[in-house]
Amino acid sequence: xxxxxxxxxxxxxxxxxxxxxxxxTPQNELTAYMARRMREExxxxxxxxxxxxxxxxVYGASAAGARSMTSSSSPGISLKQEGISYMxxxxxxxVIVNVMRAGPxxxxxxxxxxxxxxxTRGGGHGDYFTPTFSPASVEEAVRLVREAxxxxxxxxxxxxxxxxxxxxxxxxxxxxxxxxxxELRFKKKPGxxxxxxxxxxxxxxxxxxxxxxYEGQLPRHNELLSKKWEKIKKSEQRSDLYQADDAHFxxxxxxSQARIVxxxxxxxxxxxxxxxxxxxxSLWPYPQESLTAAVKKIKKVFVIEQSLGQMVEDVRLTIPExxxxxxxxxxxxxPEIEDVVNFVKKHIKR
Amino acid sequence: xxPTYKFKKPxxxxxxxxxxCSGCGHGILHRLIAEIIxxxxxxxxTIGVAPVGCAVxxxxxxxxxxxxxxxxxxxxxxxxxxxxxPSLTVFTYQGDGDLASIGLAETMHAAxxxxxxxxxxxxxxxxxxxxxxxxxxxxxGQKTATTPxxxxxxEKEGWPLKVxxxxxxxxxxxxxxxxxxxNPAHVKQTHDYIKRAFMNxxxxxxxxxxxxxxxxxxxWQKTPEEAMNWIxxxxxxxxxxxxxxxxxxxx
Ligand SMILES: Cc1ncc(C[n+]2csc(CCOP(=O)(O)OP(=O)(O)O)c2C)c(N)n1
Numbered sequence: 001x002x003x004x005x006x007x008x009x010x011x012x013x014x015x016x017x018x019x020x021x022x023x024x025t026p027q028n029e030l031t032a033y034m035a036r037r038m039r040e041e042x043x044x045x046x047x048x049x050x051x052x053x054x055x056x057x058v059y060g061a062s063a064a065g066a067r068s069m070t071s072s073s074s075p076g077i078s079l080k081q082e083g084i085s086y087m088x089x090x091x092x093x094x095v096i097v098n099v100m101r102a103g104p105x106x107x108x109x110x111x112x113x114x115x116x117x118x119x120t121r122g123g124g125h126g127d128y129f130t131p132t133f134s135p136a137s138v139e140e141a142v143r144l145v146r147e148a149x150x151x152x153x154x155x156x157x158x159x160x161x162x163x164x165x166x167x168x169x170x171x172x173x174x175x176x177x178x179x180x181x182x183e184l185r186f187k188k189k190p191g192x193x194x195x196x197x198x199x200x201x202x203x204x205x206x207x208x209x210x211x212x213x214y215e216g217q218l219p220r221h222n223e224l225l226s227k228k229w230e231k232i233k234k235s236e237q238r239s240d241l242y243q244a245d246d247a248h249f250x251x252x253x254x255x256s257q258a259r260i261v262x263x264x265x266x267x268x269x270x271x272x273x274x275x276x277x278x279x280x281x282s283l284w285p286y287p288q289e290s291l292t293a294a295v296k297k298i299k300k301v302f303v304i305e306q307s308l309g310q311m312v313e314d315v316r317l318t319i320p321e322x323x324x325x326x327x328x329x330x331x332x333x334x335p336e337i338e339d340v341v342n343f344v345k346k347h348i349k350r
Numbered sequence: 351x352x353p354t355y356k357f358k359k360p361x362x363x364x365x366x367x368x369x370x371c372s373g374c375g376h377g378i379l380h381r382l383i384a385e386i387i388x389x390x391x392x393x394x395x396t397i398g399v400a401p402v403g404c405a406v407x408x409x410x411x412x413x414x415x416x417x418x419x420x421x422x423x424x425x426x427x428x429x430x431x432x433x434x435x436p437s438l439t440v441f442t443y444q445g446d447g448d449l450a451s452i453g454l455a456e457t458m459h460a461a462x463x464x465x466x467x468x469x470x471x472x473x474x475x476x477x478x479x480x481x482x483x484x485x486x487x488x489x490x491g492q493k494t495a496t497t498p499x500x501x502x503x504x505e506k507e508g509w510p511l512k513v514x515x516x517x518x519x520x521x522x523x524x525x526x527x528x529x530x531x532x533n534p535a536h537v538k539q540t541h542d543y544i545k546r547a548f549m550n551x552x553x554x555x556x557x558x559x560x561x562x563x564x565x566x567x568x569x570w571q572k573t574p575e576e577a578m579n580w581i582x583x584x585x586x587x588x589x590x591x592x593x594x595x596x597x598x599x600x601x
Contacts, residue, residue: 018434044433048426049459056423056456060430063417064397068430086420197415197431199438201394207409208417213369 003138004029004071004168007097007161010145011069012037013179016095018061018068020046020054022076025109026165027099030071051076055083055096062092063208065196067149071097073165074115075106077123084158085124088225089210091195093152095145096130097161099168102332110332111165113255116310119162120284127222129229131236132160132283136258138172142179144281151236153193154186155228162283164256164306166334232285239287240279243269244294247276249348252291252315253304254280257335261304264340275344286314295319300348302327304340360384362393362413369407373574375564376404378531379472379540380411383443386545387414390552396439397431399424403445404478422453425460428467439551441468447477450486450513457513461557464522468547469559471513474566475585482569486511489588494569510588514561518595524556526594530563532581536591543593555598563589 001009008030011019019038021031031047038045044061048054054070061068072080077098087094098119102112119132131151135141141163148159197206212218240258243265244250253261258279268275278294280287295301301319303312305328312326327343329335359365362384370376387396393414400408402421409416419427424442432440449457449471460467476494477483483496487510491500501507518526525547529540540562547558563585565577572580 018430020430046429046433049455052423053426053456053459056420056426057430057433059419059423060399060417060427060432061434062430063427064431064434066434082420083423086418090418197397197417198435199394199396200413200415205409205413206415209409211406211418213407 001138001174002029002169002171003135003141003163004099005033006138006142006174007071007145007163008033008037009179010142011095011149012041012043014146014149015067016043016069016149017066018044018058019070020048020057021071022048022051022054024073024076026101026111026168027071027073027097030097030099030168051079052083055080058094059083059087059090059092062087062094063090063197065193065198067153069095069097071099073099073101074103077115077118081124084130085126085128086210087158088128088130089126090208091156092158092208093156094158095148095152095161096158097145097163099163099165101165102330108332109165111256111306111334112332113164113257113306114308114310114330115162116283116305116307119160120286120314128225129232129284130158130160131155131232131285132162133238133281134162134255134283135167136255136279138167138170139174139178140281141167142174147185150186155232157228162255166256236282237285237287237289238281239290240281241294242277242279244276244278246274248274248297248299249302249344250276250278250295250298251302251304251340251344252278252280252311254283254311257304257306260335260337261340263337264344267337267341268344273345273348280311283311286318288318291315291318295322298322300325302344302347304328304335306330306334360388362388364411364413366411368411370404371568373565373567373577374404375472375474375531375562375566376408378537379470379562379564380408382537382541382544383470384412386541386548389545390548392439392548395437396441397435399428399431399440399442401442401444401448402479403448405443405445405472406479408443422448422451423456424448424453425465425467425469426456429460429463429465432465432467436466439468439548441470441548443470444472445478446471446473446475446485446487450511457517458520461517461523461559462520464556466551466554467557468551469557470544470547471559471561472564473561473589474564474569476566476569478566478569486513487589489584512589514559514594517559522557523559523595524598525550525558525596528561528563528589528591528594530581530586530591532563532565532578539591561589
C-alpha cells in the first residue's frame, strides 16, 4: 500500500465514519481510497466543492459526534485554516492529513517540509495550537493516524498528520497487527461525546460554538483551552533516537528527512564519527524534554530539513546553549545522504 | 374586557431579550421557526445551524440542538451533520451576505448535491452585522456604506443576485419560495412555506429553500413601519413573492 492509502485504511479501522476531501496532488490516492472503502463500509464519503467546504463538512460531522477526517496538501490546508481555527475554538475533534508539497504559492508537487510553521504555530487565526504528528514511514503513518483519532477525541481538538509527499507516495508493507490490533491509550470516558448534536432528547439542548460575545466569556474560554494546550504539551511529546547513546554529534530531522539522516549516521559511524539522530514525531508539542536529555553530552547539533529552516527554530528554543547548525534544501529539492555527511564533516573538522 | 391572545410564546423560544434592533425581522423569523418545529413535533429531532451575520447567536434564543458555522459555510456544516444523522431534521438560517456572497459555492453545491436539507434565507438587502455594506441582494440605487452613491451596475457594482431563481434551476432542489414578513398575511405565508420546507425534509424530497424579505430599519435608516413598506414597494419589484419551484426530486 502507498502511505496515502494506508492512512485511509488506518482511519477506517480507527472508526472514522465521515470523510470529505478535494483533489490535490500528492494526496489524491487517499481521497480515491476513501471514496471506494467508505462506501464499502457504509460510511460517508463526500467529494467536496473545495477544501473550505470539506473542512466545514468535517466540522459538522464532528459536531454530530462522528469520528471525521479530511486530507489535503499544502495550498488546500491553507484554505482549511479558518475551519481548523473554528474547530479548535468549538472544541471539535477531527484528523486532518497534510501530505505536504513545496511552496510558496502553487509551488511544486514535489515533497517538501515547508509547512512546519503553519502546522505548529496555530496555522489559522487566534490563540490555539494543533497537535501535529509526523510519520517517517508508512507503518508509522498508520500508527499515528490511529493515535491521532484518539488524541483528537480525548482532548476534543483537531489533530494534524504532517506527512511528506514521499511518505504519502511510498509503497511499503505494513505488519498486519499494526492495522488489526491497535493499542488504545485512552479509555472512553463516561458521557463520551455527550456534547454532540444528536437531537435534544431527554437532555438540555447542546450548542457547538466558538463565538463568545459577552464580556469576560472569551478570556474564560481561552483560559480553559490554555489548560488543554498545557496538558497536551506535557503528555503528548513523542520522539525517537538512533545511535544517540554514545554520540558526540546529534542530527535532528523529522519525517522523510529522518530516513536520509539515519543513513548518514551509518556512513559517519563507518568513518568513526560518533553521530546520532534525534527524530521528533510530535512537532507540536515539540519533544523538548527528550531533546534536552539527548543533548547532554553532545558537542554540536545539526538540523536537517527540507525547507529554509523552520523546525530549527524549535531546536534553538529548546537548547539555546548548544551550537546548532542548519542544513536545508528548499523548493522540493531533497538533501542527499552525501550532502548531510559532508555538511557534518565540514563542521566538525573546524 | 381582558385582551385575549391567540398566540402564545412557542416553548422552543427562550423567553429572553434578543440583541436585535427594533423593527428587525430576525425576531419574527426566529419565532416562526420555533413555532413550526413545535407544530411538527420535531424538537428532539432538529439541529439548527446559525450563520455569521446578525443571527450569529440565534442558538441563544432557541431550545434545540444548534451549531455555529463560519461565515458562509452553514450548508457545508449542515451537510456534515445531516449525513451523520440522516433521520434528524437539519436546517440552516443564513443572511444574504452569508448565503449569496462568501458562501455561494457551498450554497450551490449543497443544493446541487440534492442534500436533504432545509434552508431559511434571510434577505435584508444589506450586510447588517458589519454596519450596512452592499450585499449581493442590494437593490439598484440603494445606498450602503460601500455604495455611498447607490448601487450602480454601470460602476460594475453588479445587479441584485437572484439566488432563489438560480437555485430553482438545479435538479437537486425540490422547493424554492420567496415570501416576506411585511404584514401579518405575509408572515402567515412565510410560516406555511417554511413549514413545507421542513416537511419536505422529513419526506426526503431533497433541498428546500425559503427566501424571506426581511426589514433592517437601522441600516436602511427607516422607521420600522417605513421599512415594512419599503419591502412591499421596492424589494418585491426585484424579488417577486411566491413559489418558484415545487417538485419531487428525481434521483
Ligand atoms: C471570513 C469572514 N469574513 C468576514 C466576516 C465579517 N462579517 C460578519 S457578518 C458579515 C456579513 C453579514 O451579512 P448577512 O449575511 O447579510 O447577514 P445580516 O448581518 O445582514 O443578518 C460579515 C462580512 C467574518 N465574520 N468572517
